[in-house]
Amino acid sequence: MAIQIILLCGLVIFSALAILLKDLIKAALSLAVASLLLGIIFFRLAAPYAAVFEISVVAGLITVLFILTIALTKKGDEVTEARLVKLAFPVFLILFLVIDGLVMKSLLQKIPALPAGPExxxxxxxxxxxxxxxxxxxxxxxxxxxxxxxxxxxxxxxxxxx
Amino acid sequence: MVFSFIVIPLLVAAFLPLVGKFSKKLLPDVLTNAALAFLVFNAILLVKPIFNQGVIVQNLNWLGERVNLQVALDGFNLFMLFTISLVSLCISLFSIDYLEHYGHKSTFYALFLVMIAGMNGLVLVPDLFSVYLFLEVAAVASYALVAFGLGYDELEASFKYLMLSVVASAFALLSITVIFGMTGSLNFQAVAQGLQDLQARLVLGVCVAFFIMGFGLKAALVPFHAWLPDAHPSAPAPISAMLSGLLIKVSGIYALFRIIYSVIGLTPALSQLLMALGTISMVVAALLALGQKDIKRMLAYSSISQVGYIVLGLALGTPLGIAGALFHLFNHAVAKGLLFLNSGSIQHITGTRNLEELGGLGKMVPVTAGTNLVGALSIAGVPPLAGFWSKLIIIMALIQAKQFGYALVAILASILTLWYYLLIQRKAFFGRVAEKWSQVKEAPFWMSAANVVLALVCILVGIFFTPIFKTWISPAAEALARGIQQVLMWGL
CATH class of the missing domain: 1.20.5 (Single alpha-helices involved in coiled-coils or other helix-helix interfaces)
Structure with missing residues (x-):
């Protein structure tokens, strides 16, 4: 359980970093780490095929494509974002985490167990x-x-x- | 035969880039229009079997082995397929001349056909996850088509559309995931059955809320409409016509109501919520349309407003309400397709879409002006045009269901609609001809022809309203109503 929580926290942190980091290479690498953690979570939840695709395609192939594209393009003019826009994502993320923490546990308990095996x-x-x-x-x-x-x-x- | 609605556009789209290497214009034009004409013909041929049998279920074998490639065609999705094919054909005829200055016709047509295949697939599949996948097929093609002009505005609008559309898809997917988790199935019928056996009203309520947010964003219902007034005007005119005329209805309204009617069930609370959303969209967007100077932006707000009418009728849930809403869906697809194409003609002729700069064009370009008038009056609900009948049926259904307040708002919003469409007529086509427009000429042949065909549809559907309603609209409405009866009601 503790490992699962650490993996999930890591997933949220690295996903947020992928959006917040200004340096595109670092952002792409953060996304790759997030995908890797998601792949491990899939594996631990007994979904090995989803884990393999997540790690090989999203963490591997797509990251290579991102980094290749960033390396091949020139740095353009700096775009300055309005302060309101800069604040929008962190505020939304914190709000989401708070609501998630308050609501999701009780909501998930209300989801009934699968009546029959899935397809x-x-x-x-x-x-x-x-x-x-x-x-x-x-x-x-x-x-x-x-x-x-x-x-x-x-x-x-x-x-x-x- | 039914599979051809998905397979033919995809196959032609796959070959078009190769064909474009040999023939930059002629072959792409011919192939695309021939494929779409075939689909219209195919839809007409399927009317009789559907009329007799009610539902056609087809399975496909894959290399001699039976695979799970099953489509179910009923009156409702045949009606949607016919609407998609007919409007797309007119739009592709218009594109023959309109795309001359864009170039790269083969790529454009290929994306256009993939978008149509996506919409047709979405209409035909009886499975929640497949709905999501075909939604994405149509969406990915539409992002590229909005940005096809490669100008700053187009790229910005496409990016904004992409961002909001991804959020919409995420909400829909989340809801599908939770439903799969609860029922262990994705097939409409099996999920409906599974949900009846479960007592999970709260979780199901959250799923419905996510569906409304997701598909509401795709349908651009107020308050989820922010992307549409940017995306639709920025796209090339044929794509604006496609997005406003068809895509928001298929990926928003069709998907939402198919799931509600065939899977979840329409409760009184859900009905009231959707009716309120529809009414707010109808009024707010009509008021916002009044202040616009750009014709296409005004038309985009008008689309949001008219989608409100359709949602109002469908959410009412009575047979008359459903029939009126579906009829309005068809009429709006045709008339809005016509008006967006027409705005493309105006821009082609004058180089501007700004109503303040235009004036007196009616005398110089009578075909463009005449067809614009027909489309505008049809959407505004002026008799005997098609739009009048559909709005009348929706209002009659509201009165029949004793929803007098909603009926009054629908009538008032119709007056607002007439007001802003008359503004377009007065500012663009009537009055004295400004000197700079004294030498303008009518739009090229195929552009005018497409406008004329769609205008004729608006007039003829209005005149031959009774047989068309019986042949096309009633079977579609009955198929949807059957869906409601099949699903056991659950209470929120």
Missing amino acids: AGTFGEVLWKQRTFDLVAQVGVILAGVLAVLALFRKKEEDKDE
Whole structure:
């Protein structure tokens, strides 16, 4: 239980740091640490596949992409944020933690135990046979992402008529 | 046949970037419009089977093996698919000429088709998590499309839209997670059954609140509307038409009410809450629209206001209320699509959207002015146009349910709507022609043609109201009402 609490506190702290830190590299690394902790939590909660994906994709691959992008781009003009905007996130976070602490425990106790086992099967069966529609949607999300990159990083060109 | 609503747009979208290497304009135009025309035709063909059978369930085999690829089509989602396909086709016809100065048509059309596939998928799936996934397909494509112009305003609006939309998705996902945790299932029917067996009213109440926050943000209901007046005007005109005409309704209203009607059940308290939200949106957004100078911004506020009418009718929950709301959903999709496309024509013709700079355009561009008038009067609810009937049915449903206060507010908001649309007419199209507009010419052929088709739909649906209502709206409303009866009521 103590390890679980330490992991959860670490997750909240590093997630908050990812937003609050001004240095983009440090922010990206904080996000990676947060994902790593989340992966460990998933593993401890008997969700090994979710843990593997979280650690390899989010903590690993995405962090590499972030750092690569930050390294390849030039530092632009400093954008000064209004004091109100700077305060918004910490205030919201503290408020959320307070409400969470007061409400969530009693609310979670009211969630009844699972009446029957969830949609079960091996990982492959669930992914390929039970959640096939989700795979189609995943193809759609990936396609949308690729096309978005093509659209937003295009060079303005004069289209020549055929 | 039913799967084609998802598969065809995705397939064409995947090939378009390759096609764009060989043909920058002609082939992307033809392929996109042909795919969408096929979907409209497909939806029309499905009317008869749905009319006879009520529900069509289709399973798909994957490489000879049966997999869990199941779609359930009833009157309600067929109605949504037809609306999406018809309005999208007109928008893509408009884009043939409008996109000339943007370039990169193939990428634009590909994103456009992915957005349509996302919306169609969302409409067809009978599963909570799949709803979330298709919601994201449509959303990711729409972020890129809002920013397609790559100007400062477009990028800022897209970023703001992205940030708020992610918050909306997070609320919806959180709620889905808790429901999965409680029932062990994600399928609509199984979850509805599971929730009936449980006595978890408080937790379910929190889930409903999260759904309302999440989908309310997507539908831009007041007070979750802040992103819409920035995002919709900044996007290229076809995308503004798509977002205001279709996306807020599919990813906001459809998703919210499908879940409420088919999974959770509509209680009197929930009905009152949603009716209040709808009414506030209707009035507040109409008042905000009055002060706008930018045509597209005014139209964006108008969308929030009209979404209020739809929510009011659906939240009322009576058969007449549901039918009126669905009819208004269709009419608003067509008329708002028309008005946003029309604003694109105005910007194309004059280079501005500022009402203070325009004036007397009616004499110079009669097609643009005429179609704008039809769209404006339809949304404002002037007989015999389509919008009149849908608003009338909603108000009749409110009176029938003895909700006289709401009925009065709906009538007053309609007067406000007419007021700001007449402001557009007076400032842009009537009066003396300013010297700088004395040489302007009508918009190119496909832009005008798309406007004319949508204007004709507004007129014809108004004139042939009775058969259209019987064929399209009643089966849709019945399918939704069946959903309510199937779900046992739970009390908050």
